Amino acid sequence: MRFVLTYLTGLVFGLGIALSGMANPAKVLNFFDIAGTWDPSLIFVMGGAMLTTMAGYFFILKRPTPAFDTAFHLPQAKAVDAKLIGGSALFGIGWGIAGFCPGGALPALGTLTPNVFLFVAALLVGMWLARIAPRYVSGAPKTA
């Protein structure tokens, strides 16, 4: 039952991505191309998603625990550092080149479009490189 509900949660997300246009790099890149073929649709995706989440979290996070776990697992990191800003800047460059972000690409796999599999494979290579890179840069053990 827990896994059925978790599956359905993923399905709602995937359906949202599919309907919204976030699975389509042409549409995503046009949102960022104000000087060219601008398509402002993504404002409605991000605005709708964030405001809905904000309202929902307001009530949910007042509860003592989530339904299937003993505690909420909220990120504890507070530091606004070079890694956060540099990483986010790189993500922006990659998103501007490819037009896929991870949350848009994963549901898009369900269309069985070969280019999506190619992107997700490249994404995983990048994620793996970022994990092994610190060993060669500083020699210090890394905990993710």
Add this chain to the structure above:
Amino acid sequence: METDFTPVLSLVGGVLIGVAAVLLMALRGRIFGATGLLAGAVFNGVHNDNAWRFALLLGMVSGPAAMWLITGSLPVVEVPISTPALILGGVIVGLGVTWGGGCTSGHGVCGMARFSLRSFVATGTFMVMTFLTVYVVRHVLGG
């Protein structure tokens, strides 16, 4: 390549993304971040504590089929760039979201919705860089 302005569909899709984020917090107490989800599933391996990530990913991948059942059409996926650019972009996104600790869903939706300063900084940074990159690629390099 022109695309149609779809405010209603995009708003409906965005609200559904938000509903999913709220559901995951209510059920399992987790942030709905595609980066953390994928990394957890792929790099932590297959074990019981990880099973919920696979269930969630399977649900996400079923999204286009659900759209087909409801509307009769699959989502459009047009890649208006070359294959080498797609691969390069994918590797850069992978590096960036790992070091930056999240992407559009984790920082942009869930993080900002819980007023995380890190997520506001991350989202502001990647949005500006994406605008700049698209401008340079399309209007300076003429790609």
